[in-house]
Amino acid sequence: MHFVRRAAIVLIIAAAIIRFLYTSPFASTWDEVDFALALDEYDIANMQPHFPGYPFFILGGMAIHHWIGNPTQALAILNAALAVTAIFPMYKLARRYVTVTQSFIVVALLQTSSYFSILVTQSMSEGAALSIVWWYMWVLIIAFEQRGFRFQVLPLVLFALLMGIRLSYAPFGIGIMFLLFCRHNRNAMRVVSLILLAALLQLVWVSALVWNVGGIDGLLKLAFGFVEGHFTEWGGAVTETKEPIVSRLYRLVVTNIVYVGVLSKSLVSGVILALLVAFLVVPKKRHLHREMKWETRLLVAITAVYFLWNLLAQNIDKPRHSYPIVMLFLFLFAVSSVKVRPVSQWLLLVFSIAQLVTGLAFVKEQASQEPATYQLARYLEERKQPLIVYTWEETRVMDYLRVSYEHERFYTYDYYLQDKKYRQNDTIYVTNHLIDGFRKQGARVEGNLKKVAEFRSNPLFDPVYSEIILYEWRSN
Incomplete structure (x- = not known):
């Protein structure tokens, strides 16, 4: 057992070191450019960053930016550092279920997750938010067991911190609702006081947004504009797409959660996971009727709420939005595996090794190879002037790179x-x-297009703009 524990600890340390060594220097998407620009000048009205502002995430990035010149890498290092802190709540939660050695294996599984490593080494706020979620879940469970008022306040503080990092994780607030109305349902004054305190804590980061935009009216305009766009234009919510719900559900579960989130498209990891599932599906009889722990029911309920949110209200073209489901699934799956069949801890260890190796290859690639948007920008710099390129969202990256040629963003044909x-x-x-957007508007453009170049990068890093085809427009 000492060997297994030491091996798990080595894997955890290795995963942390790898992420610090290979942070991505590229701001390859619209959102990443927003975050990078915000470190030098925080201006929500100018989309630096876009609403809801992510003030705690940007504040942490600004602190690191004093020592790290590249703003994108500064944010990625913040993510990597917070991922290291998440080891503690991961371990404490696992210890509620399994032994010390098995808890380290569970943490190793979570920390070596290839897709988690990809997210943590990017400059997006997911990396930071995913780490804070673990702290939030741990203090939330403690609050259910401890009567002291300070224990009831801790999850409110962590949830406010989480919202100031990534507002789209708001469904995790259902845990606080469970706490208030299950733990304090006989004490109305306690419920009211905690609700008021929760609101005041949220005002800490909201007030930063109000100050930045110059008043509540300005913030409300930005907020309504963002929400309207999210559910009607670019957000990818179920209200915006005509995709059948069954197809959307399949993509969420099979592609985002299993194929990308759990396996990172790795065949080796898939085989090992299949063996682990076999150990769970055919358990020993004495385990079949074991009652589910209350904290497990809480975790499952919170995961289910976020699952519905992800399915109906988020853009499932981006698997990163689904990773909170993945990490909670991996946790429950791991603790269940070692409880039902202790020998499965060896398979979990092998799975973690496979994920670490796969993740190392991915983060090295992400840190060294230019994304498709950068390749496009560099290619056009080498073309004969004068020229202009019309894009969809790629122009944001071109602005960031300060290219010499003209570029325009258009949504309407x-x-x-x-x-x-x-x-x-x-x-x-x-x-x-851009052409795909025009076609959706009924435009017939095939006769005007001449393909001149194609740029590709790994879709695991950016599934939307990992393939860019450049056409020259020929007028009839």
Whole structure:
């Protein structure tokens, strides 16, 4: 057992070191550019970053930016550091179920997750938020057991911190609702006081947004504009897409959760996971009727709420939105495995090794190979001027890179045709993402397109803009 424990600890340390060594230096997406620009000038109205502002995430990034010149890497290092702190609550939660050695194996499984390593080495707020979730879940469970008022306050503080890092994790607040109305349902004054305190704690980060935009009216305009866009235009919610719910459910479960989130598209990891599932499906008889622990029911309930949120209200084209489901599933799966069949801890160890090796390859690739958006920008810099490129969202990265050529972002085909009339002497380029948007508007553009280049990067890092096709526009 000492060997297994030491091996698990080595894996945990190795995962942490790897993430610090290979933070991504690229701001390859619209959101990453927003975050990077915010470290030098925090201005929500100018999308530095976009609403809801992520003030605690940006504040942490600013602190590290004093020592790390690249703002993207500064945010990634913040994520990596918070991921290290999450080891403690992961371990404490696991100890509620299993032995010391088995708890280290559970932590190793969570920390070596390949997709977790990818997210933590990017400059997105998911890495920080995922780590804070573990602290929040741990103090929430403690609050159910301890009567002291300070223990009831801790989950409120952690939830406010979480909201100031990533507001889309709001469904985790259902845990506080369970705490208030299950633990304190006989003490109305206690419930009211905790609700008021929770609201005041949330105002800490909200007030930073109000101050930044110059008043509550300005913040409300930004908020309503963001919410409207999320559910009607670019957000990918179920209200925005015509995709059947069954197809959406399949993509969420099979692609986002299992294939990407758990396995990171690794066949080796898939085989090992199948063996682990076999150990669970055929348990010993004495384990079949064991009652589910109350904290397990709590974790399952919170996961179910977030699952519905992810299915109906988020963009499932981006598997990173689904990772909270993945990490809670991995935790419950791991503790169940070692409780039902202790020998499965060896398979969990092997799975962790496979994930560590896979994750190392991915983070090295992410840190060293230019994303497709950067490749596009560099290619156009080498083209003959004058030129203009019309894009969908790629223009945000071009702004960040301060390219020398003209670029415009258009969402409407008619506006594009109108603007193009003033570019008679320019070589006109368009991207496939822009063309896809025009086709959805009923435009027929095939006769005007000549493919000139194609750029690819790993879709695990950015599933939306990992493939960019550049066309030259030929007028009829």
